[in-house]
Amino acid sequence: MPRASFLRLRYQSICVGIALLTCLLVISISPGLAQKSHFQEVGDSKPTDCLPPGNSWQLGRKKPSALGLLPPAFAFELPQPEKLLASAKVETKLSSTPRLLSKQEVINSKNSADVYSLLERGKKLFAEGDFTEAHRVWQQAAQSYQQQLDWLGQARALNYVSLAQLNLGAWETAQSTINQSLNLLKSSESLNLEGKKILAHTLNTQGNIQLVLGQAEEALFTWQQAAIIYQSVGDVSGFLGSQINQAKAWQSLGNYQRSQQLLDASLTQLQSQPDAAIKATGLRSLGVALQAVGDLSQSQISLEQSLTIVEGLEVTNPVFAREKTAILMALGKTLAALQKTEEALERYQQAAATTDTLTSTKAQLLQLSLLLEIINKSCSSTITPDGEELGNWTQVLALLPQIQSNLVKLSPSREAVYARVNFVASLMKIRRGGDGERGEWGEQVGINYQELAQILAQAVAQARRLQDLRAQTYALGQLGHLYESSRQWQEAKELTQQALLIAVENNAPDIAYQWQWQLGRILQQQGKTSKAITAYSNAITNLQSLRQELVILNSDVQFAFTETVEPVYRELVALLLQSAPNQNNLQRVRELIEALQVAELENFFRQACLQPLAKQIDEVDLKAAVIYPIMLPDSLVVIVSTPGQPLFHYQTKLTQAEVETAIAQLRLYLNPHFFDEDRLQRSQQIYDWLIRPAEAKFMKNGVETLVFVLDGLLRSLPMAALHDGQNYLIEKYSIALTPGLQLLEPQTLANKPLKALTAGLSESRQGFAALPAVENEVNQIASNFNSSILLNQNFTSEQLKKQINKLPFPIIHLATHGQFSSNSQETFLVTWDGRLNVDDLNELLRAKQQDLNNPIELLVLSACQTATGDKKAALGLAGLAVRSGARSTLATLWQVKDESTASLMVKFYQQLAQEQSMTKAQALRKAQLELLKQPQYQHPFYWAPFVLVGNWL
Numbered sequence: 001m002p003r004a005s006f007l008r009l010r011y012q013s014i015c016v017g018i019a020l021l022t023c024l025l026v027i028s029i030s031p032g033l034a035q036k037s038h039f040q041e042v043g044d045s046k047p048t049d050c051l052p053p054g055n056s057w058q059l060g061r062k063k064p065s066a067l068g069l070l071p072p073a074f075a076f077e078l079p080q081p082e083k084l085l086a087s088a089k090v091e092t093k094l095s096s097t098p099r100l101l102s103k104q105e106v107i108n109s110k111n112s113a114d115v116y117s118l119l120e121r122g123k124k125l126f127a128e129g130d131f132t133e134a135h136r137v138w139q140q141a142a143q144s145y146q147q148q149l150d151w152l153g154q155a156r157a158l159n160y161v162s163l164a165q166l167n168l169g170a171w172e173t174a175q176s177t178i179n180q181s182l183n184l185l186k187s188s189e190s191l192n193l194e195g196k197k198i199l200a201h202t203l204n205t206q207g208n209i210q211l212v213l214g215q216a217e218e219a220l221f222t223w224q225q226a227a228i229i230y231q232s233v234g235d236v237s238g239f240l241g242s243q244i245n246q247a248k249a250w251q252s253l254g255n256y257q258r259s260q261q262l263l264d265a266s267l268t269q270l271q272s273q274p275d276a277a278i279k280a281t282g283l284r285s286l287g288v289a290l291q292a293v294g295d296l297s298q299s300q301i302s303l304e305q306s307l308t309i310v311e312g313l314e315v316t317n318p319v320f321a322r323e324k325t326a327i328l329m330a331l332g333k334t335l336a337a338l339q340k341t342e343e344a345l346e347r348y349q350q351a352a353a354t355t356d357t358l359t360s361t362k363a364q365l366l367q368l369s370l371l372l373e374i375i376n377k378s379c380s381s382t383i384t385p386d387g388e389e390l391g392n393w394t395q396v397l398a399l400l401p402q403i404q405s406n407l408v409k410l411s412p413s414r415e416a417v418y419a420r421v422n423f424v425a426s427l428m429k430i431r432r433g434g435d436g437e438r439g440e441w442g443e444q445v446g447i448n449y450q451e452l453a454q455i456l457a458q459a460v461a462q463a464r465r466l467q468d469l470r471a472q473t474y475a476l477g478q479l480g481h482l483y484e485s486s487r488q489w490q491e492a493k494e495l496t497q498q499a500l501l502i503a504v505e506n507n508a509p510d511i512a513y514q515w516q517w518q519l520g521r522i523l524q525q526q527g528k529t530s531k532a533i534t535a536y537s538n539a540i541t542n543l544q545s546l547r548q549e550l551v552i553l554n555s556d557v558q559f560a561f562t563e564t565v566e567p568v569y570r571e572l573v574a575l576l577l578q579s580a581p582n583q584n585n586l587q588r589v590r591e592l593i594e595a596l597q598v599a600e601l602e603n604f605f606r607q608a609c610l611q612p613l614a615k616q617i618d619e620v621d622l623k624a625a626v627i628y629p630i631m632l633p634d635s636l637v638v639i640v641s642t643p644g645q646p647l648f649h650y651q652t653k654l655t656q657a658e659v660e661t662a663i664a665q666l667r668l669y670l671n672p673h674f675f676d677e678d679r680l681q682r683s684q685q686i687y688d689w690l691i692r693p694a695e696a697k698f699m700k701n702g703v704e705t706l707v708f709v710l711d712g713l714l715r716s717l718p719m720a721a722l723h724d725g726q727n728y729l730i731e732k733y734s735i736a737l738t739p740g741l742q743l744l745e746p747q748t749l750a751n752k753p754l755k756a757l758t759a760g761l762s763e764s765r766q767g768f769a770a771l772p773a774v775e776n777e778v779n780q781i782a783s784n785f786n787s788s789i790l791l792n793q794n795f796t797s798e799q800l801k802k803q804i805n806k807l808p809f810p811i812i813h814l815a816t817h818g819q820f821s822s823n824s825q826e827t828f829l830v831t832w833d834g835r836l837n838v839d840d841l842n843e844l845l846r847a848k849q850q851d852l853n854n855p856i857e858l859l860v861l862s863a864c865q866t867a868t869g870d871k872k873a874a875l876g877l878a879g880l881a882v883r884s885g886a887r888s889t890l891a892t893l894w895q896v897k898d899e900s901t902a903s904l905m906v907k908f909y910q911q912l913a914q915e916q917s918m919t920k921a922q923a924l925r926k927a928q929l930e931l932l933k934q935p936q937y938q939h940p941f942y943w944a945p946f947v948l949v950g951n952w953l
Helices: 010-015 018-026 082-087 102-106 113-126 132-149 151-167 169-185 193-212 217-233 236-252 258-273 278-291 296-316 320-336 341-352 357-378 388-409 416-425 449-468 471-483 487-507 509-525 529-545 549-550 566-576 583-605 656-669 676-691 692-699 714-718 775-782 797-806 839-848 874-883 898-914 920-932
Strands: 624-632 635-641 647-654 705-708 734-737 757-758 786-793 810-818 827-830 834-837 858-866 888-892 946-950
Touching: 082 449, 082 487, 113 132, 113 151, 132 151, 132 449, 132 839, 132 858, 151 169, 151 193, 169 193, 169 487, 193 217, 193 236, 217 236, 236 258, 258 278, 258 449, 278 296, 278 320, 278 656, 296 320, 320 341, 320 357, 320 775, 341 357, 341 858, 357 388, 357 416, 388 416, 416 449, 416 471, 449 471, 471 487, 471 509, 487 509, 509 566, 529 566, 529 583, 566 583, 566 624, 583 624, 583 635, 583 647, 583 874, 624 656, 624 676, 624 692, 624 714, 635 676, 635 874, 647 692, 656 676, 714 874, 734 920, 757 797, 775 786, 775 810, 775 898, 786 797, 797 839, 810 874, 810 898, 839 874, 858 874, 858 898, 874 888, 888 920, 898 920, 920 946
Parallel strands: 624 705, 705 734, 734 946, 757 786, 757 810, 810 858, 858 888
Antiparallel strands: 624 635, 635 647, 810 827, 827 834, 888 946
């Protein structure tokens, strides 16, 4: 597991980036420059477990001594942190900014030009990342304007002051300052043109602050006001920027469709924009916003259009070179998220060619991180000389001395601090393959700990010189991680505690949780288990307070959920299960797994949209046992809840790789083309892991239904197909899946006549094969229930919405192709006129979700499949089930013959119609057993993929 991963709150980056488009245009710096992601947006992957062949210096290169890379025979212990930090020097040259006026000189000045020059100096400092000095200069300007009774100038200066405070993490102070600015502007009975522009810019800043503080509705209203003013003064850039900001606010509020409509409207306006410069800047901002909401394909199109325009402008005006570089960086991130790594690397290389040292360094760091990610994904313990990995390693080794050379040239700034931290974090991804222990560095690429420590000490010194507490806590925390990697636990703990104290005192939970997590790992290594549990628990508390910020952006672009969030939960689970856990610990583990399920789904949706219920559904069904399999690095743990009994658990000592291999093999053997012996062997093995230790208690407690809260790759496996040596699991129990018991309404199926809305495609559409049996399927369902049918041409998004809103249908049955993926944008259902993704379906069913008297009891998706090659594809099924608002969802893990599907579905509905006391899980079991009895369908391939997700009652 990586331990150098950092939560890169691109939430702020977008808010204080695109959202500041117009404000930053006013102060003549690139949008988002002030609060770009601190650490690489791409490539926060796990540390590489493989290295270049033989000796890294055999790649035809001289040993890059500037890097401080040493032969593997040398080993180092880091010096005491106090001595290390005391020895760090900061260059006195901060920038070429002229000497600042003293406070008295400013106050005595009666020349508006002098004060205006202060604003310009502040902008320059701000652009260079020296937010503390920019803040001081702008405060002086505000005081001088106040002395001159120039309230308009004072309002402008206070707007800039709040920008600096926002970037320094002083959010509440920034809010107070921006309110002062707005009060000055609103006290005037009438504003001239310049005053209106200042008001619009100030409202734009206020929206940023509100969104960062979690006040999305207020931010939306503020940006709507700003847009009106921008439009009234003819500021096209300002209007477009506010519109993009509103889209972000709508997404934060969970209204994806409205967000998308605004982004589409912005794109339409930009395409007809005659001013090439405005069009290029707007398209870049739109591309970054689309990247943020996960619309990566459209993001690429917008950014490439922007690049084409700027390349034309650059020919006659070299000033656009900076804008071109910004576009190349953004485009590289989108391409990397699209897995177009070669193209991404090319864009980063082009961006690195800029003459601006800081920008070049940032591009090189992105390139380095992506190269290490590629190597990590593709390499093995040995690399052939002709392999593609060798070329990647050659590029890595060429980049390292270039980056270190650039780091020395950077003037102190937040970006310079982050660049140093990034560089060390990237190098810390290189570990020796094999044992996977944290801190085992490559023996073939020897890393000089002392030089890395000096780089970080320099970063800490710069952050202190800048009085930038956020930069300081990041640098100190990463230095603590370096000591952790060198197994100097006490020093690591002290540095981590220093970083944590700064984060807590500055109300920065997004940073604090990282150091609480790190502190927990260190305390565990010191044998202080109780204190480690406390540190981990504090990290979880902060993570849960950050729900919206954690999921607001596409995970591929923002951060890797599986590396910066999920491990915190799993490592705490492992700690709690050490030795012989008591009931309190088991209950806590259960709560953590439930919370992790919610966090995974919210990351899938990119919205904090799930509200756990007070009463869990298993407290209602006294004949259901709930099974929580948990995959840990060195064991498979199962926690079981049986009716009215204490929790119990058992575990099997297996690596996660061994468990996942067994799951993948069984999934493969469920294809009828493989031997039954192989399938049964694997099926029995997994049965022994998950079920057999609990069989006696199930029998003793009269359990009839098994409810699985599945973990990881287990979600892709049909539990019904597990075999005990004599029978399949479905022959003994009804089975249901749930993404979390607290997400389900504990309600039984309504005891009243059921109505169904059935829709389907029997004809080939959008490249998907025809499903001839669908017509018979929907007609037979209609024979069991009062139904409305939408078939083929009638099955459109609009018709579906119209029918859903027209009458209360407890059952919605969609017999159409579909795909489940770990990416919500690639989880969809096919209609005659297009595709419905998770968010589209949520929009269609939104009215029904709010109708508590006539809820959707059951959503049936009878011809879907999980995406090929996607280990977490089944997360899409859980996501769709929850997002639809239906109490239960019946779907398929893979596509089966439509004849057998139609047969099973008809049997299922017959059971529900004939026996109203029957639960949905029981009805599905009986339908599956009916299919199993038929010789042509007795293989699990035909009946096992049907899974009931959600409420099984």
